[in-house]
Amino acid sequence: MKARYVQPLLVAVSLGYLRHLRNAGITPDVVVGHSLGEITALAASGVVSDREAVAIAAKRGELMDAAAQQCDGTMMAVLFISLDKVEQILAEMDAPDKIVLANDNAPDQIVVSGDNNLLDQFAHWISHEKLGKCRKLVVSGPWHSPFIRGARMQFEDWAEPITFRKPGVPLVMNATAKPEAHPTTIKHLVTWQLTAPVFWRECMETIKTMNADTLLEVGPGRVLSGLARVNGLKKDVSVFNVNNMRGVEQAVGALTSA
Structure with missing residues (x-):
């Protein structure tokens, strides 16, 4: 399936799970997303609206589809x-x-x-x-590489009119592996990410310094939960996979009864 369809769908599903968590009173203290997940993280931290996040993901996917035909x-x-x-x-x-x-x-x-x-x-x-x-x-395609520099430049131009806001909670960015607060910097890094490495191991090191005691992987799959353990998040850090409604219910049950 084309990225122009898959990417906004993945972001929309993840945002739906986040809304259920928010309605149950569960809100994040820090957010980070891997590659496409960084767009979900933008909405989770209040930098953009849910609707804007889905639109950003759709444009990202469209440009990546076009780039894949050229390399x-x-x-x-x-x-x-x-x-x-x-x-x-x-x-x-x-x-x-x-x-x-x-x-x-x-x-x-x-x-x-x-x-x-x-x-x-x-x-x-x-x-x-x-x-x-x-x-x-x-x-x-060869994502996160100079091969798709043209797509990144188009993405930057397209995103220019969108108003990015200051995050309401720390937002750790893939390209720097540290929390970024300035809206202009965040917009630059989100678009730059198309041709830049995802420093996920370093992002996890940053999360560890914040003394997080609970990690919620929100969205399809459970790869990032495994990577969290490999990257040294110890057993005293609770990990929940929120990749379906059962996952939402389990996380809500555990975190609201604690």
Whole structure:
């Protein structure tokens, strides 16, 4: 299915779950979203309205669909190897802007984006040296890379008239891995994210410094809950997967009876 349809649907579903939580009196102390999830985080923190968030996601998806038709690239997960080693190999390949870091998800879970042939060379290098494992992701383009710079520039122009507000709670951004409060900075980082890495491991380090005792993963899936544990959120941090109405009910039951 096209990103122009999937992305606004995912954001709308996540915002629906958030509304149920809010109606039950559960509100966040800090928010962070991974890649597309950052747009949901904008609404959760009050930077944009729910309607604006869905519109932003739809435009993002539309531009990404168009970009995917103009380049021969994808993304590849790199497992059981450190970020330092990945960056060393990328430097030795000497193909700047052709194969780049896309996600730093966890200490041993990296994602790179780039040209298909270069990704194959990268995977062969990893396999030959017995450094880790690689697998291409089922995505339609090399997201979070300079390959889609044109889409990012169009996204920036399109988003210019939208009024971003100061967040009501700390909003940790993917590109800086720290809370950002200035609306202009937030808008820049949300659009810049199309061609910039998602520093998720670093975002989780920031969350840990805030002494969070409860984490709610809101939206389809449960990958981020697993990454939270891998990134060192200890067992004394409660984790809830709010990916369906049962998840909403479980979170509400646990948090309102505490």
